[in-house]
Amino acid sequence: MSSSARRLLILDDDPGVVDFLRESLEEKGYETVGLSSPHEALARVRLEEFDLVITDIEMPEMRGTELLTAIHEVKPNQLVLFITAFGSIESAVAAVKAGACDFVTKPFKIEVLLLAIERALRERQMRREIVRLRTALPTESPGDLVARSPAMRKLLDIARRAARSDATVLLTGETGTGKSCLARFIHDTSSRRDAPFTQLNCAALPTNLIESELFGVKRGAFTDAREDRVGLFVSAGEGTLFLDEVGELPLETQAKLLHALETGRVRSVGATAEVAVRARVIAATNQPLETLLREGQFRPDLYYRLNVIRLEVPPLRERREDVVPLADLFLSRANDRHSREVLGLSAAAMKRLASYSWPGNVRELANLIERAVALSEHDTLLPEDLDFPQKDDEVAALLMTGAEKGVPLEEIERAYIRRVIEAHGGNKAAAARVLGIDRRTLHRKVEG
Incomplete structure (x- = not known):
């Protein structure tokens, strides 16, 4: 040497x-x-x-x-x-x-x-x-997905089977759980793997542009349409079209998407003729579409057309076995991105990662590790390198998630009690004292 x-x-x-x-x-x-x-x-x-x-x-x-x-x-x-x-x-x-x-x-x-x-x-x-x-060696976790936990192993098993068919897939789950990674996994595992994987975030475009992006536009159809442009349905060819945040589509566009799924044909904005399309559609949402159905914001016929194979991506707090392997993966990438040589996480840092509730899921973990690698002065990440939100922020995130998803008060209470138990290292007696209830009441509320 x-x-x-x-x-x-x-x-x-x-x-x-x-x-x-x-x-x-x-x-x-x-x-x-x-x-x-x-x-x-x-x-x-x-x-x-x-x-x-x-x-x-x-x-x-x-x-x-x-x-x-x-x-x-x-x-x-x-x-x-x-x-x-x-x-x-x-x-x-x-x-x-x-x-x-x-x-x-x-x-x-x-x-x-x-x-x-x-x-x-x-x-x-x-x-x-x-x-x-x-993380570069072949493992049971393909691509960007880590599947040490039973929940993720079961999910990937179903996803592999879904990849064998051309049926429409609906991916559900909280923000940041990795739905786009799962969509890519289904594409890469399917017979369409050599064709394009095309994606659109339906919440990222204004209503007047979504249709032209999906179905294409003819020159002169509107002021800024200076040339013919094919839409994503056509450019995806015989590959996969991934529609993220599909619950954000306006009702008028939902009707045209339903037509495309049922007939395999689309019409560009401003065109008179339809063209055939062969792309497989995978949709994703972090909203409960059933709630949107009841409120009249989502078409029932489109819901049933999308909901042929439904895969629920679990939140990170329900797959804790995946937290440390995911942290290793993100650490390696952050090292490459920032030209650092951080070796890993200390035992205390790993314990802190494993005990956190992760309201932002995998995306929050990735951001936390990247920040730690970029700013750390050590070659091993310590607990003080991990910029967790303050407790008040965690509670706010829990309440926000519950409000957005329409979670019943009883479930919010149960989640909060579990968080307090975690904060006290699993000591239920100490958690009960902090909450001002006896242990029997705590046990009943946690077990439901």
Whole structure:
């Protein structure tokens, strides 16, 4: 391994030892910083990046094991190599168990120390490559989807079967759950995989443009129609047309979409003739279409035409086994996007991810990890790197989600009680005290 640009911090209470090690290692191409004070060394580690810290284990100002603990509090993955006298081998072994990468015993030849340094740096590089490649290896989770949880494995199994047919698919679920990823998975698994996958967010366009986008427009049909343009039904060819937020379509456009689905033909805005289309349609909504039906905002005939195969994408809080694998996936992508080398998440950070309620679902997790990777000063993400909303914001998000989806008060209450239990580490007695109810009442409300 080339020692080029490898930066080492050398610490020993004997300045003569420090000078000797610096001179020997710099001759081998390493960049070194030499110190005799553990407190000064800890301050430098906080502010600067070192590939390896080499320190004596027995120092009057601070023991090396204490320094190791202090270093790992600020940089959990900092490599630390101990130099120890023969009588302190037991302490050195204990330090390795506590997180040091290796130790060498005095007296030693410089070649022995060099081998230990190279081994430590090589093993760290291998761990980084493992982290980098982990999400690139084939797994049970295809594409952008992670399916460690039983709920997602069942969903993907049904999606694979749906891909074998040409039936219309309706994807439902909260915002940010990954409905567009599932639509892409169905397309990529189907016989249409080599044809285009075309998508339209029905909520992103004004009403007067949706029809021309879907069905095409003839030159002169309206003021800005300066040339003929085919719509997405035609440009999708024999592929898949994914209509996201289909519940946002105006009623007039719903009627034309129903006609296209029933006849396999569309008419461009301003045209007199229809053309045949062969695209398979997958629609998605985060709104309960049944509510829109009752309110007269969605056509019953279109609802039944779309609702041939219905797949409900579960919210992230109901598939907690997927949270950490998803975080790994987003971390790897954020590393590539921001040219960072964050190795992973600390155990405490993973525990925090697993206990959060995720009102914004997978999209919220992706944004949180990307922000953490972009701003973190560590090579491992710590809880303080994760910018979770304040508790008041979590409660507001829960209430907002409930209001938008028309969730009954009883379910909102149950979700809030579960959140309080999670916040108290599963301690139901403590949660009951905070809520001002007895444990029997808490159990009844949670179990419904």
